[in-house]
Amino acid sequence: MTKEEKRINGTKYHKDIKDNTWFAIRMSVTPKQRQVLFHYLVKRKSKTEIGNTLKTSDAAVNGLIVGAAIRVARHGRHWKCCEFNKNTTVAEIKTLFLHLHKTGVCNIDKNRETDRMARKRQKEKNRIWAKISAQRYRQQHGCSYRTTRYQRDSKFRLNHRISRGIAYSLKAGKGGVSWTCLVYYTIDELIRHLERLFQTGMTWENYGKGGWEIDHIIPQSVFNFTKPEDEDFKRCWMLSNLQPMWGSENSSKGAKLEKHFQPSLIFGEKEA
Missing domain, CATH: 1.20.5 (Single alpha-helices involved in coiled-coils or other helix-helix interfaces)
Structure with a gap:
């Protein structure tokens, strides 16, 4: 047995002598069928010559060739262009296989x-x-x-309420910017500031509705600002203007001023 025959019988490959390119044959094809295909396609032997070589009848050779073609067509993804059935003649099989091997149109790379x-x-x-x-x-x-x-989470609640309060106080909102970048203090610094001013009974558990709230000592309504760059925005949201206050007291206080306050003046941009 030649080296090529050993490779054919021992692996799932057969060789096209014309261009020395190996094309895959699915493992569903049996070693006997691969051996017959090798003699039939590569050696170009007739079914009688193959029968004499393998010591079998022409009908058996014909069955092996057709069976191999059907298996390849049904199970080989790279051979799905080949459509065989039990009525396909050996001549048609041979013509198609030879065409595939000579031209390389077995679509492996494709x-x-x-x-x-x-x-x-x-x-x-x-x-x-x-x-x-x-x-x-x-x-x-x-x-x-x-x-x-x-x-x-009291910290999450405080962060959310401050962020929402600052966004609502600005005419165009925060624009997706973190509130800590606008007021120049962090959430932890705000927490420490408020805790220093806690009244009796105030805890982070009763912060919010029904408990205590964050009050602006000078109410927001008296400040004159529309954007974070305005001076009054900084004055409104600076730590010294924030204090904890019980919700009921904050509601009764409203926007009252304890002493005179002069908001800054904002001059609108000139129209083009």
Whole structure:
């Protein structure tokens, strides 16, 4: 047995002598069928010569060739262009196989590229679906998560209320900027400042509705600002203007001033 025959019988490859290119044959083809195909396609032997070589009948050789072709066509993805059935003649099989081997049109490289592109498309689909799933999850569970954390985490509650209060006080909102970048103090510094001013009974557990609130000593309504760069914005939200106060007292106080206050003047931009 030649080296080529050993490779044919021992692996899933057979060789095209014309261009020395190896094309895959699926493992579903039996060693006997690969041996017959080798003699039939590469050695160009007739079925009678193959029968004499393998010491079998022409009918058996014919069955092996047709059976191999059907197996390759059904199970070999790189051979899906070949459509065989029990009525396909040996001549048709031989013509098609020889054409595939001579031209290399067995689509191995093409199908590899197709598979690569399919994997790339699937990866992109998976990425998009993961993003959509995450958005849906946040929409379905994010509200309940924020509500639970708002009730249990005093620091989160304080941060949220200050952020919302600053955003509401500005005509155009915060523009996505963290409130700590606008007032030049951190949430921890604010907590320490408020704790120093706690009245009897005030704790972080009773901060919010029904408990104590953050009061502006000089009410927001008397300040004159529309954007964070305005001087009155800084004066309004500076630590010295914030104090803890019971909600009922804060409601009764309203926008009353304990002493005279002069807001800064803002000159509008000239129209073009």
